[in-house]
Amino acid sequence: MRALKGLEQVISVDVVHPHLTDQGWSFDTGFHGATGDTVAARQLLREAYPAADPLFKGVVTVPVLWDKRLGTIVNNESAEIIRMLNSGFQAWARHPELDLYPLRLRTAIDETNAWVYADINNGVYRSGFARSQQAHEAAVERLFAALDRAEAILMRQDFLCGDVLTEADIRLFVTLIRFGFGVPHAFQVQPQDGAPVPGADALHGRHPSPAWRGRHAGSGPCAAPLLRFAQAHQSFRADPQAGPGCAGRTGRERDGQPSHRERDGESSRSIRLD
Secondary structure, three states: OHHHHOOOOOEEEEEOOOOOEOOEOEOOOOOOOOOOOOOOOOOEHHHOHHHHOOOOOOOOOOOEEEEOOOOEEEEOOHHHHHHHHHHOOOOOOOOOOOOOOOHHHHHHHHHHHHHHHHHHHOHHHHHHOOOOHHHHHHHHHHHHHHHHHHHHHHHHOOEOOEOOOOHHHHHHHHHHHHHHHOHHHHOOOOOOOOOOOOOHHHHHOOOOOHHHHHHHOOOOOOOHHHHHHHHHOHHHOOOOOOOOOOEOOOOOOOOOOOOHHHHOOOEOEEEEEO
């Protein structure tokens, strides 16, 4: 969203280390692409949360939208941050004309987001953290039924909600792309006819999840149409000059269960406002 809207000059990005420590996400720079905390030189992301709420005792999640001037967290809900980046910074955006939540498509986008989140974004976690074999199998069945549904749509058209790229495509993409970095193996959702994700290494191969890559890299299922918007529409590709990226990192900090913020369009980024 940041690159698509052209907000690189007003919103900087810090990238956490992809290894989730027992103290949560860290700003350790001992991994390619990890930037450290360039604003306050913190060692851990959890150190930023008390700035917003001194009594905070909850789960520390990524991404985080941080206000540099006020010195506080603006938001840590990825679905809401997407909307903020789309419409809240128009005065500074290089591409204010790009609207990823257009009025004419909002009903379709909201309906698509609902099933993509429930069965794909969150579906991989319901599969991986199922407490019984029956629950696991049910979640896997729903996951791949939803992937088939998305594929069927994208066989007919380039985007999920019509003739333009929308936030629905992005929300699907951030989960989809991680199928090339071990999600199927780690969460036991590998179908028998699995195929590697085309273009995965080119998109964010420099900052994969070490745990996933170490287990089973590049084995996930995906039909080429699911990456069509990135391949056929060059203007929507991420700007390679936009800075280090880490799309699709997730973390768990409470009883092995991810929060909804970690499942929905997640990314190991701490986004900071200039």
